[in-house]
Amino acid sequence: MTRRSIVYLGLVVAVVATLLPFIWMLLGSFKTQGEILRNPSGFWPQAPTAGNYATWFTELHLGQFFLNSVVVAAVTVVGNLLFCSMVGYALAKFEFRGKRFIFTLVMITLMVPGVVTFVPLFVLVAKLGLTNTYTALILPFLTSPLGVFMMRQFIADIPDALLEAARIDGAGELRIFARIVLPLCGPPLATLGILTFLGSWNNFLWPLVAAQTQDMYTLPVALSLYSTGQIATQYGLLLAGSVLVIAPIVLVFVFLQRYFTQGIATVGVR
Amino acid sequence: MRNPTLKAASAALLALAALAACGRDATPEAAPAQNAPGQSAAPATLLVWAMGTDGDNLPKLTSKFEAENPGYKVEVTSIPWQDAAAKFRTAQAGGVTPDIAQVGTTLMGGITDAFQEVPAGTDTSVYFQGPLKSAQVGAQTVGVPWVVDTRVLYYRTDLAKKAGFDGPPKTWDELKAMAKGMQEKAGAKWGIRMSTTPDQELQNSLAFPWSNGGQIVSADGAKWTLNDPAVVDGVKFYQSLFTEKIADPAPDSGAGAAESAFVSGDLGILVAGPGESTALDEAGGDGFKDKYALATFPVQKSGTSFAGGSDLVVFKASKNGPAAWKFVEWLSKPEVQVEWYKISGALPAVQSAWQDPALSGDPRLGVFGEQLKDTNSPPPNATWLQVADVLGQQMEQVVKNGKDPAAALGEAQAAADSIGTGS
Numbered sequence: 247m248t249r250r251s252i253v254y255l256g257l258v259v260a261v262v263a264t265l266l267p268f269i270w271m272l273l274g275s276f277k278t279q280g281e282i283l284r285n286p287s288g289f290w291p292q293a294p295t296a297g298n299y300a301t302w303f304t305e306l307h308l309g310q311f312f313l314n315s316v317v318v319a320a321v322t323v324v325g326n327l328l329f330c331s332m333v334g335y336a337l338a339k340f341e342f343r344g345k346r347f348i349f350t351l352v353m354i355t356l357m358v359p360g361v362v363t364f365v366p367l368f369v370l371v372a373k374l375g376l377t378n379t380y381t382a383l384i385l386p387f388l389t390s391p392l393g394v395f396m397m398r399q400f401i402a403d404i405p406d407a408l409l410e411a412a413r414i415d416g417a418g419e420l421r422i423f424a425r426i427v428l429p430l431c432g433p434p435l436a437t438l439g440i441l442t443f444l445g446s447w448n449n450f451l452w453p454l455v456a457a458q459t460q461d462m463y464t465l466p467v468a469l470s471l472y473s474t475g476q477i478a479t480q481y482g483l484l485l486a487g488s489v490l491v492i493a494p495i496v497l498v499f500v501f502l503q504r505y506f507t508q509g510i511a512t513v514g515v516r
Numbered sequence: 517m518r519n520p521t522l523k524a525a526s527a528a529l530l531a532l533a534a535l536a537a538c539g540r541d542a543t544p545e546a547a548p549a550q551n552a553p554g555q556s557a558a559p560a561t562l563l564v565w566a567m568g569t570d571g572d573n574l575p576k577l578t579s580k581f582e583a584e585n586p587g588y589k590v591e592v593t594s595i596p597w598q599d600a601a602a603k604f605r606t607a608q609a610g611g612v613t614p615d616i617a618q619v620g621t622t623l624m625g626g627i628t629d630a631f632q633e634v635p636a637g638t639d640t641s642v643y644f645q646g647p648l649k650s651a652q653v654g655a656q657t658v659g660v661p662w663v664v665d666t667r668v669l670y671y672r673t674d675l676a677k678k679a680g681f682d683g684p685p686k687t688w689d690e691l692k693a694m695a696k697g698m699q700e701k702a703g704a705k706w707g708i709r710m711s712t713t714p715d716q717e718l719q720n721s722l723a724f725p726w727s728n729g730g731q732i733v734s735a736d737g738a739k740w741t742l743n744d745p746a747v748v749d750g751v752k753f754y755q756s757l758f759t760e761k762i763a764d765p766a767p768d769s770g771a772g773a774a775e776s777a778f779v780s781g782d783l784g785i786l787v788a789g790p791g792e793s794t795a796l797d798e799a800g801g802d803g804f805k806d807k808y809a810l811a812t813f814p815v816q817k818s819g820t821s822f823a824g825g826s827d828l829v830v831f832k833a834s835k836n837g838p839a840a841w842k843f844v845e846w847l848s849k850p851e852v853q854v855e856w857y858k859i860s861g862a863l864p865a866v867q868s869a870w871q872d873p874a875l876s877g878d879p880r881l882g883v884f885g886e887q888l889k890d891t892n893s894p895p896p897n898a899t900w901l902q903v904a905d906v907l908g909q910q911m912e913q914v915v916k917n918g919k920d921p922a923a924a925l926g927e928a929q930a931a932a933d934s935i936g937t938g939s
Contacts, residue, residue: 280798282772365609372610451599455606458614459593460571471568471596 268492275299275486282481298486308490310461311468318383318453318464319446325388326442327435333389334397335427339409349398356391368455378458387446393438400434401427436502443498447491465491559587560836562843563614565595567826570618570663573860580855581846590843601627608831615834616843618662618826621650622719624896625904631658631829635841642848643865646823646891653896654737659829660848661865663856666821667720668887669811670786670796672778678702679784684811688727688753691785691814695762698784707762708785709777710754710915713769717911718894718904719822720787723813725750726820726892732907733895733937740903740932743925750816751921755914765916775799778808789824790863790884810883813890823891825865863888898938906931 274282276294302308336342337349367386376382404427412422428435450466457463463471469491473484566574571594578590593614595603601623607613608630619627634640634657640648643661651659671684671694679697681690695707710720725732730746733739741747757763767773772795777783779800786792797805813819828847830840846852853864854872863875863884870876870885894900910928913919 365606368606369610372612377610377612451602454596454599455603458612459591467596470598471571471594474568474596474598 271485271492272489275482275489277482277485279480279482282485298482299490301483302486302490306468306472308468308487311463311465312490314380314383314453314462315447315465317380319443321380321384322387322446323439323442325384326390326393327439329389330393330438331397331401331428331431331435332423333394334399335401335423337394337398338401339404339406352391352394356395364451371456377456378462380462382456383453383462383464386452387442387449390442393442396434396438397431400431404430440498440502444495447495558836558839559585560615560839561589561591562616562836562840564590564592564843565614565617566592567595567600567618567620568597569594570826570860570862571595576859577847577852577856580852581843584846585842588839588843604630608833611833613831613833615831615836615840617829617831619659619829620826621647621661621824621893621896624650624659624827625894625900626896626898628653628658628896629898630831630833632832632834632837632841633658634660635838638845642867644823644867644888644891646820646888646893647825647827647865650823650893650896651827651829652737658896659827660844661825662828662847663825663860663862664865664888664891665789665824665863666884666887666891667723667787667789667813667824668821668883669813670778670788670792670808671811672698672702672704672781672784672807673809674807675702675704675781675784684809685814687814688816692757692760692762695757695785696760699762702784703781704784705782706764706767706777706784708757708787709767709774709783710757710763710787711769711774712765712767712912712915716769717908717915719824721751721754721911721915722892722894723787723821724754724816727813727816727818728753729817733897737895737897738937740929740937742903742907742932743922743929746817748922748925751911751914751925753816755918755921758915759918772799779804790881793880810880812883812887818890819887820890820892821887823888823893825863895937899935902935903928903932906935 270289273289273291275298276291276296278293278295278297281288281292333352337345337352371377371382371386376385408426409422412426417425448466449464450470453462453464454467454470457467460471465487469484469487473480473487564574564578565571571592574592575590578592581590582588595617597620600620604613604617604619604623604627608627613630628651638657638660640657640660644664646666647661647664648657651657651661669684669691675698676682676684676694678701679694680701681694681697685691685694691708698704699707711717722732725744725747728746728750730741730744730748730750732742732744732747734741758765768777774783774786774788775792775795776799778786778796793810796808800807813821828844830837830844834840847856848866850864850866850869850872853866853869854874856862857864857869858874863881864870875881875885894904897903907928910919910924914921914924
């Protein structure tokens with residue numbers, strides 16, 4: 247009993263320590279710049295104001311940036327789920343010439359840091375005349391080596407007998423993929439979906455470079471543009487914007503959290 | 517497994533090499549400079565990249581330009597300050613640069629080869645000369661200052677009085693005496709605050725070698741002169757602020773830390789730009805305005821401060837060179853500069869604009885106007901950022917470890933020599 251309460255006490259402390267910065271951010275988003283910078287700075291807003299949020303929605307056209315972020319993240323997630331699982335399936339269950347070579351190539355791409363390929367990637371996109379399009383924001387991230395690797399590892403453990411049975415029953419390869427493989431891949435797909443969503447949603451540098459006009463900016467770029475100047479930072483605006491950026495992530499995580507931990511655990515032990 | 521792995525690795529390397537080759541190809545060829553004087557500029561649609569919220573305000577000006585110059589159209593895109601250098605460099609590599617860009621003076625280093633030289637016959641003497649240096653590589657001028665910014669002293673007049681000073685410190689000795697007096701007689705914890713974070717360090721510390729008559733690069737821009745005796749002596753004085761415990765070698769660099777220390781009286785003197793008044797008035801509340809004043813840098817051989825702000829540049833890859841320069845010239849008109857000050861609050865780079873009552877009527881601004889006559893910028897050489905890195909590391913040792921300035925700057929000079937000036 248006492249041991250248990252000690253464990254719970256520890257957990258409560260950990261939860262509070264984790265949540266406190268987020269709560270401070272939420273409260274801070276209702277303060278004015280002056281109140282945030284005041285010393286000593288209070289925890290609760292003394293004169294709560296929704297001005298920061300109002301600025302985002304009225305003057306700064308948050309809707310357009312939000313829409314861009316949603317489109318980019320949604321297409322990227324769907325693309326990753328579809329293509330990574332397809333490639334993973336092929337690499338796990340088919341025998342063909344050059345299979346090992348392709349898998350090794352995937353592994354090598356996984357190991358090359360993003361900063362190395364960043365400029366060449368941009369030059370490629372620019373040469374293709376794609377800058378300032380949704381395509382430029384999405385295409386480079388439509389599939390990921392990590393996703394392919396994760397899906398291959400998971401699908402490799404699906405018993406061949408299951409696929410043989412379907413084949414004997416007369417199912418085509420696409421049908422087997424859609425009806426047998428995909429439904430079995432719930433946990434890794436959820437994990438991949440969340441990781442991809444987070445990566446896309448939080449990505450700053452690529453959209454900054456690839457978007458050439460403001461109407462193509464995503465949320466993180468807009469957040470930086472309006473809150474962080476050369477010298478001064480608009481903290482109220484920054485905090486309110488951060489709340490708005492983080493809210494969808496929290497929602498996604500709350501709903502998919504079960505799959506997320508499950509997925510990490512199952513892929514992790516293999 | 518062995519063979520396929522090797523094959524794969526070499527294939528990947530080949531692919532990378534091909535991509536890298538792409539990158540080199542993409543560097544835009546120097547477009548023919550069609551900017552001879554007097555040549556009439558054909559009307560064009562100009563793409564402008566402006567920094568931060570300036571981009572949102574700029575259309576208020578461009579509509580006037582469009583009205584005065586039928587056929588011209590100006591499209592503005594705002595670029596965040598964060599990672600702006602990455603944005604400019606990738607755009608250059610990909611060949612997707614705009615016609616005109618506002619570039620922060622500290623971002624100029626390393627990308628000046630992407631910019632056109634100013635048209636022959638451009639009168640650059642109308643601008644403040646310190647900020648202009650940020651756009652001068654050797655004998656070439658590759659941009660003009662648009663808005664300027666510099667640092668001045670903010671000091672607590674009430675603490676200064678207790679320390680025995682009725683006015684601002686005029687010399688280095690007075691600066692030290694005032695700061696010390698504020699600590700000993702007025703209860704301040706620190707006399708003066710110097711930002712010692714890596715990105716701020718040089719912007720504060722270079723004022724001292726400059727004020728001592730030192731230059732960190734030779735006049736023709738061909739050689740670094742970091743261990744010039746005048747530079748060394750300037751840095752020695754800067755170091756003495758820390759060794760004599762007048763300045764904190766590691767001040768809290770968190771948001772609002774400087775302001776709150778200044779408001780509470782823990783700190784007597786701040787070194788800051790024009791935006792600081794607003795931050796101080798907000799942090800200090802009503803009545804704090806009367807407790808501090810602004811002053812230009814104290815004079816040793818000169819009272820030189822660091823010049824900041826933004827330059828306007830025209831990209832070499834632009835197909836609308838003459839039209840772009842026409843717009844830049846329009847933005848440099850004194851009355852347009854004043855107009856922009858009223859819209860954005862950014863200080864005009866054209867000297868004659870300061871005679872307008874909107875600026876000359878404000879005593880605090882007057883201090884900046886005075887200081888702007890004596891400012892300096894690090895050169896925008898292609899290698900400046902590397903040299904700044906080396907110099908910054910040595911300055912950190914000087915401030916925090918008490919390293920001998922002559923030895924530190926000697927080492928910095930040796931490293932800078934091997935890096936070169938890139939010209």
